[in-house]
Amino acid sequence: MKKLPIVMDFDTGTDDAIALICALMHRDILDIRAITAVAGNVPLEATAANTLNIVDALGHTDIPVAKGAAAPLKRELKCAISHGKTGLGDVVIPPSKRSFSEKDAAEVIYDAAVECKGELICLATGPQTNLALAIQRHPDIVHLIKKVYIMGGCLVGGNMTQASEFNAYVDPDALQILFRSGLDIAMIGLDVTLQTELPVWVKEMVERIETPEARLASQVMDFCLRRNKEWGYDVANLHDVVAFCAIVNPSVLRFKRYYVDVETEGTITRGMTVADFRDVCPDKEKNADCAEDIDLGGFWKWFVDIFKDYERK
Ligand code: BDR
Numbered sequence: 001m002k003k004l005p006i007v008m009d010f011d012t013g014t015d016d017a018i019a020l021i022c023a024l025m026h027r028d029i030l031d032i033r034a035i036t037a038v039a040g041n042v043p044l045e046a047t048a049a050n051t052l053n054i055v056d057a058l059g060h061t062d063i064p065v066a067k068g069a070a071a072p073l074k075r076e077l078k079c080a081i082s083h084g085k086t087g088l089g090d091v092v093i094p095p096s097k098r099s100f101s102e103k104d105a106a107e108v109i110y111d112a113a114v115e116c117k118g119e120l121i122c123l124a125t126g127p128q129t130n131l132a133l134a135i136q137r138h139p140d141i142v143h144l145i146k147k148v149y150i151m152g153g154c155l156v157g158g159n160m161t162q163a164s165e166f167n168a169y170v171d172p173d174a175l176q177i178l179f180r181s182g183l184d185i186a187m188i189g190l191d192v193t194l195q196t197e198l199p200v201w202v203k204e205m206v207e208r209i210e211t212p213e214a215r216l217a218s219q220v221m222d223f224c225l226r227r228n229k230e231w232g233y234d235v236a237n238l239h240d241v242v243a244f245c246a247i248v249n250p251s252v253l254r255f256k257r258y259y260v261d262v263e264t265e266g267t268i269t270r271g272m273t274v275a276d277f278r279d280v281c282p283d284k285e286k287n288a289d290c291a292e293d294i295d296l297g298g299f300w301k302w303f304v305d306i307f308k309d310y311e312r313k
């Protein structure tokens with residue numbers, strides 16, 4: 001079977017890290033052309049180092065890793081607090097000795113798109129700055145990427161404000177460029193990813209698996225669960241893992257296609273992803289498959305099985 005060519009862009013943070021680890025266990029079906037990093041959960045130096053360190057610690061030194069944007073297109077970077085100072089809580093990964101790609105993320109994404117002649121898919125689980133830069137610099141990229149899967153936005157609600165999700169809020173201008181580009185998008189939004197409240201039994205099952213991938217992922221999950229207990233205000237969600245799941249196991253999600261645009265200027269709606277639920281813009285082409293629901297049992301089984309199956313290999 002032909003492998004799916006993919007570039008993944010992360011603001012590696014805790015849930016990005018677990019999505020990345022899951023992706024690295026799928027190289028039998030994914031042709032990972034490159035992995036890129038963007039500022040978001042923490043500053044770029046940290047997201048980039050986390051990304052490269054994870055890739056190399058798990059033995060994938062053949063995959064190029066590129067640094068991307070250090071700040072949103074037009075605004076100051078606003079980082080998250082929930083991932084700790086380094087982005088990975090108290091989890092420490094040996095520093096890689098490898099260098100980043102010479103080209104920046106936007107160029108690396110474009111090169112991969114050209115090489116893959118229309119077959120490339122992208123996963124982006126941070127602010128969409130790198131993809132937006134690639135579109136601005138190389139408008140023809142929109143004909144060269146098959147689909148972009150994002151963790152970002154939401155059909156209803158938000159976590160940064162009552163109307164916007166973190167990645168969308170941090171760089172709404174970039175997300176607007178993406179939604180207006182003509183690219184085909186799968187939006188795995190916050191209203192669906194919030195449903196995946198990490199059950200302790202999932203962490204415990206992964207913990208029992210004796211591979212470096214399971215060890216690292218369970219350390220990160222353990223941090224998320226401990227942090228949330230201390231803070232007593234939130235459950236742990238593996239948002240970005242759901243976006244990865246949409247690529248390799250879409251049947252656990254239910255999607256509906258909408259025309260979606262992004263608010264950049266609103267005083268209380270910056271970063272709001274606005275879907276045309278009632279076809280009030282019939283002249284606008286539907287641009288996104290939006291996740292509306294998830295089969296939680298199926299999702300957690302899929303997640304645990306990735307680690308089990310990889311151990312057997
Ligand atoms: C998103 O924000 C980040 O903190 C997570 O990594 C995820 O991509 C959820 O709103």
Ligand code: CA
Nearest residue numbers: 011016125126
């Ligand atoms: Ca993220």
